[in-house]
Amino acid sequence: MGSAGEGVDARVRMWAPACQAVALLLGPYAEVVLHDPDTDRILAIWNSMSSRGPGDPSLLGELDTLDPSARDVFGPYEKLLADGRRLSSVSAVLRDEAGKASAVLCVNLDRTPLEQAAAVLSAFGAPTVPRPEPLFEQDWSERVQHIVGAYVRECGRPVERLTRQDRLAVLADLDEAKVFAVRRATPVVAGALRVSRSTLYGLLAELRAANAKDQTS
Amino acid sequence: MGSAGEGVDARVRMWAPACQAVALLLGPYAEVVLHDPDTDRILAIWNSMSSRGPGDPSLLGELDTLDPSARDVFGPYEKLLADGRRLSSVSAVLRDEAGKASAVLCVNLDRTPLEQAAAVLSAFGAPTVPRPEPLFEQDWSERVQHIVGAYVRECGRPVERLTRQDRLAVLADLDEAKVFAVRRATPVVAGALRVSRSTLYGLLAELRAANAKDQTS
DNA sequence: TCCAATATGGACATAAAGTCCAACGCATGG
DNA sequence: CCATGCGTTGGACTTTATGTCCATATTGGA
DSSP: OOOOSSOOOHHHHHHHHHHHHHHHHTGGGEEEEEEETTTTEEEEEESOSSSOOTTSBOSOOOOSOSOTTSOSEEEEEEEEOTTSOEEEEEEEEEEOTTSOEEEEEEEEEEOHHHHHHHHHHHHTTSOOOOOOOOOOOSOHHHHHHHHHHHHHHHHTOOGGGOOHHHHHHHHHHHHHTTGGGBTTHHHHHHHHHTOOHHHHHHHHHHHHHHHHHHHHO | OOOOGGGSOHHHHHHHHHHHHHHHHTGGGEEEEEEETTTTEEEEEESOSSSOOTTSBOOOOOOOOSOTTSOSEEEEEEEEOTTSOEEEEEEEEEEOTTSOEEEEEEEEEEOHHHHHHHHHHHHHHOSOOOOOHHHHHHHHHHHHHHHHHHHHHHHTOOGGGOOHHHHHHHHHHHHHTTGGGBTTHHHHHHHHHTOOHHHHHHHHHHHHHHHHHHHHO
16 A cells, blocks of 8 residues: 555645644544546545545546536535445545546545434533434335435536446445345345446345455454 | 631622522532632632632632623633643622622533543444444334333333224324334234234224325314 | 467256245134 | 133245356357
């Protein structure tokens, strides 16, 4: 991972201080990621929350980085993690003097600690009433659409043109969100990702293999 | 406190109940102080956190106690104690019928416990350790337990003694909560309801029939 | 264009989900 | 005490959904 000595990427050199500052400011609960829009890989990452590292495939596809008229700042949008943690996520296209998109910055903030702290503080002195259970996710296929949609929005590319890596990443999100614990979810996901059932299972297997490797390392 | 009979200051007599109530409500972490604005000394103190006592000099800043048009409530301010504890502090000018400032009330709340609580809660979600998967799979089964438990508590009968109607009702709740949209949920529910798989399906069919009848009516 | 990597449809295997039924337990009333 | 009715139960069985595998088609890049 760390620079083989021959030098840190110029873009990282340029943006690292800003990224690091943000990462420091937001404590251990914000993940700051610099993506390379060309190679679709992570350039650098601070406070990684998802065990990703530099060189790993980005969660970004090719953003619409060529059109200078396109928006450069996205979000904040909400991401839902499996364990219920809610992330606020923003991203920005970083351009060089020539206006070329040289990097994409993403900041993912885990709102949970704040929400918990707020809950504690607001509950102070008040009789703690048993909170009425929130109902089960009413429409889980909506969640699928949401996760896929978020990704697509993030990389600015329609579902049909997602790369293999893209789909793998989305799949990781979906798996993380325990979507596959729901009955009949597989065909829906396959449909949402515009792949066949076979391919879906193939990607899923690949994902599991990768996770297993992560475990052992 | 020790009240030598007639020796208690009239102002203390008047305000003590309120002060004591506040002191009690806010537990051991709030200090309530009654100051004498004339002598600039402490009249009375509850839950003293700084080993001050009645008669000790007040450490009040210059509150404008003479101008009746001035604000009478101040704060909350942050105060820093010698040992590093941070206090949230409010004060109020207490006036008699004539409008003369007869006392100054201060409440100092030690924020440390709350901050610690927040830290504890934050720390829970913080170590992004690979969560033992079976734990999370249990998430929805916990919900089953919760729904069943709620019903049992409501009707005061243990699960074993539920009537058919009871189970039907619980089942309706569970179905409402979309529990059966989860893979492998059926055996868990059957277990939670202490019935066999067969019975479970029987009840479920009955439920569906009832619902269908509702629709048509 | 050709090659290599992927995607795909469908056959197949396995595992859940759901149905059905004969036997059983257990109250109630004769 | 037995007969009867009602609900439960285990297990056989059917139907769907899941997951694997592979030969073939497709696609993107040198």
